[in-house]
Ligand SMILES: [Zn+2]
């Protein structure tokens with residue numbers, strides 16, 4: 001950006017910032033970038049969220065170096081579907097997509113899903129070894145719809161896959177209420193699945 005004709009260079013008042021505080025867009029002794037932050041957050045060094053550095057550190061120190069075969073659950077914010085999210089100024093990023101990209105490289109195109117081989121995306125799993133880029137068709141093919149014998153039941157159980165049923169049974173550390181919320185079925189459906197009254201044929 002060209003400097004104002006009448007204004008000589010002035011150093012931004014933020015320590016270690018050598019940008020020009022006389023540029024268009026600059027004010028209050030700050031360069032344009034620091035003035036913008038001051039304007040938004042009341043602090044030239046302010047940021048909206050404190051969590052991104054924290055999530056970034058967890059991604060580097062924990063997720064990308066994780067060697068376990070079990071699900072690694074995102075310990076931060078989750079969205080209404082249960083997926084981990086990374087807060088950002090514009091809109092939240094889905095944590096499993098970000099970690100899939102960091103671990104396996106950029107998605108081949110924007111439409112691909114960060115698919116979970118464990119099917120536990122809704123429980124917030126971000127284990128890089130459970131994640132792979134898949135097209136929507138590939139992702140669907142991996143899901144075997146079950147419960148046709150119960151199609152149209154009041155529990156809406158036909159929405160669950162065999163893997164969902166296994167997750168509900170095996171993850172006893174997750175309460176029935178939480179499972180009901182994650183899979184969008186009634187709490188009673190969860191009890192029935194856990195007791196084997198429903199889908200007893202699925203090991
Ligand atoms: Zn500055």
Ligand SMILES: [Zn+2]
Pocket residue numbers: 070071072116118119120125126127130
């Ligand atoms: Zn997993």
